[in-house]
Amino acid sequence: MAGLSELLGSTDPVDVIVGIPSFNNGSTIAHVAKTAVRGLAHFFPDQRGLVLNSDGGSSDETPRVAVEAATSVRDELDPGARERIAVSSIRYRGPSGKGSAFRDIFEAGARLGASAVVVLDADLRSVAPEWIGRLAGPIVSGEVDFVAPLYRRHKFDGTITNAIVYPLTDAVFGGGIRQPIGGDFGVSGRLAGLYASKDVWSSDVARFGIDLWMTTTALAEGFRVAQTHLGAKIHDPKDPGQHLAAMLVQVVGTAFALLETYEEVWTMRVLAGQAPTFGRAEPVQLDPVRVDVGRMEEQFRFGVQSLDRIYTLSLPPRLWTELRAAAMNGAAIHDRLWAQIIVHYAIAFHRRALARDQLVSSLTPLYLGRTATFIRRNAGRDDDEAEADVQALARVFAEAVRELHRLWKEEP
C-alpha cells in the first residue's frame, strides 16, 4: 500500500480532506467512507475534496473496502463530483495508534493546501453527511480553526469526560469545550500543519490521547475554537477487554501531562474565551444504561481501605481524612472534595510522587466512588438537570484550580 509521500506526489491540491484512521475496521468503514463522499459533494460543491483512509496495516482489507465504497458512491454522483473528489488510502508511519494515523492526515492537509481537515472514526454507525458540513463549514468560511463535536449522550455516559477531563480542561485552559475527547474533529489547514510539525509523534500522543492533545493544543496555542452539535454518536461497542484503570491511565495521564506541556500558558492565568457553539441540540432516542451503583461504592470502599499507603503519598492529610470518612460512612464524594482530589493528583503527577502509571491507576476506586455519587444524585433527574450538575462541578473546578496554581511551582 502507498505511503504519504506517494500520495503527495500523485495528488493535486485539495480544499477539504476527510481523514479516516483505521485498523481492522473492514465491517464498518464503508459507511463512513460513503458518508464522507456524500458530505463533501453536498456541502462543498465548489471545493476539491479528498477522502483519505490512513490505515495501520489492517489484515481484513479495510483500505480496499474504504476505497471501493467511497469510489462507488462518488461514481454515482454527477461528472463534476467525480472530477472534484479524490479517494485514497495510505499506510501511516510511526507507532501503531490513532495519533500516528492522524499525523499523516494532518501532514497531507498541510502539504496539499487544504483549508479544512475533518477526521472521523472508522467505526461510526450514526455518522451523516451533515457531520462533514458542520465540522468543516465554520473552518472553510474562515470563522474558526478548530471544531470539536458535541454529541447527545446518555446522562450517565462519558463519565471520565464529565468528572475529570471537561471540568479540568475548562478550568485550566478555558474555552468551555464540552467534549474535548469526542473523537471526530474539524481543523484548519494551518492548525493541521502545526499539529504535524510538533515533536510528539514518537510519544504516547501517537498511540493514545490524540483527541485531548488536539483540543488542548488548539486552546493553549490561541487558535479560534468552536463546537458543533452532531446528534448521537453510535459506534462499535468498546473493547470489553480494556480495563477501566487502563482507560484512566491513558486519558487522565494525558490530561495531566498536558498541564506540564503548556504550563507556560496556564500558569499565566490566561484563559481561552468561551467557544461558540454551532447548530442546535436535536432530541434523539438514547438507549438506557444499566449501572450497578452498589458495586461501584463497594469497590470505592475497598480501594480506600487497601490503598491507604498510596493515598497518603498523593493527597494531603486533611483531604485523605475527609476521603476516608466518606468511604467508611457511606457518604458521597461531593464536588469540592472531588475537584481537590483531582488537583492534588495532578500535583502528585507533576512532582512524580509515585511512578506515574501507578499513581493514575490508583485513582480508579475514587473515580468509581465519584461516579456512584453522580449517578445516585442524578438518577431521578432529566438530561438537562444532569447537565446542570456537570456545569456546577466545572464551576467548583474553577475554584479548585487556584490551589493548582499555588502548588504547581512550590517545593513539596
Next chain:
Amino acid sequence: MNSTRPADFDGWLAAFSQRLAIISVELLLLLGIIVLAAAIALMVRAIVPRLLVLLRFDRLAQRIGLSGALHRSSLTASPSHYVGRFLAWITLFVVFIAGSASLNLPWTQRIVDRGLLFVPAFVSAVMIVVAGALFAEFVARGILIAAVNAGWRAASLVSAIARVLVLLLTSAMALEQIGVATVVVAATFSILLGGVVLAVALAFGLGGRDLARDYLKRKFGRTPDREPGSELDHV
C-alpha cells in the same frame, strides 16, 4: 654483697624497652589514625545529609519508593540521614585501613589485606539490598493497585508475598556477595522459596478457590465478569 644481674637480662630488658617504645609509638600512631578517621567520618556524617537535602535527594527517595521501604523497616528518619550514616561508617573504615597500611606493620598489613577485600563486597551487598528494597516496593505497589482495581479481596496479601519474595531473593544475593556461608545461604533460600511457592499454591488452591474460579471464568468463560461501571461508556 654484690648483686649481680645476668647480662642477658639486661639485654632482654633493653630489647623489651625498645620494643615497648616502638609498640607505644605504633599504638599512638594507630590511635591518631582512629581519631583522624573518626573526625573525618563525623564531618561526612554532618555534611552529606545537608548536601543531599540541597540536592533534593529525599524527594527523589520518596519518588522511587526508598522512603516507603525505610518506613516499613521502622527507620523513620529521612533517607539522607541514613545515607550520611552509611557513608560515615564507610569513611571511618576506609581511612582506618588506609592509615594502617601507611604504618607498614605485619599485623596491620593483615587487617589491611582483609579489610580491602571486604569493603567492595560489603558496598556491593548494601547496594544490592537497597536496590532490592526499591524494586520490591515498586513491584508490591504495582501488584497492590492492579489487584485492588480488579477487586481481589486478597490484594494486600498478594502484594506482601511479592514484596517478601523480591526481598528474599536480593538478601540471598547480598549475603552471597559478602561470602557469608554461600552454600548454606543458597540452600536456605531454595528451601524458603520452595516453601513460599508451596504456601502460595496451597493458599490459592484452598483459600482462593473462589478467586481461581472467578479468574478462570473471566479468562475462558463465555460471559466475562464485568468491572463495576463497565456498562458505562466512560470516555
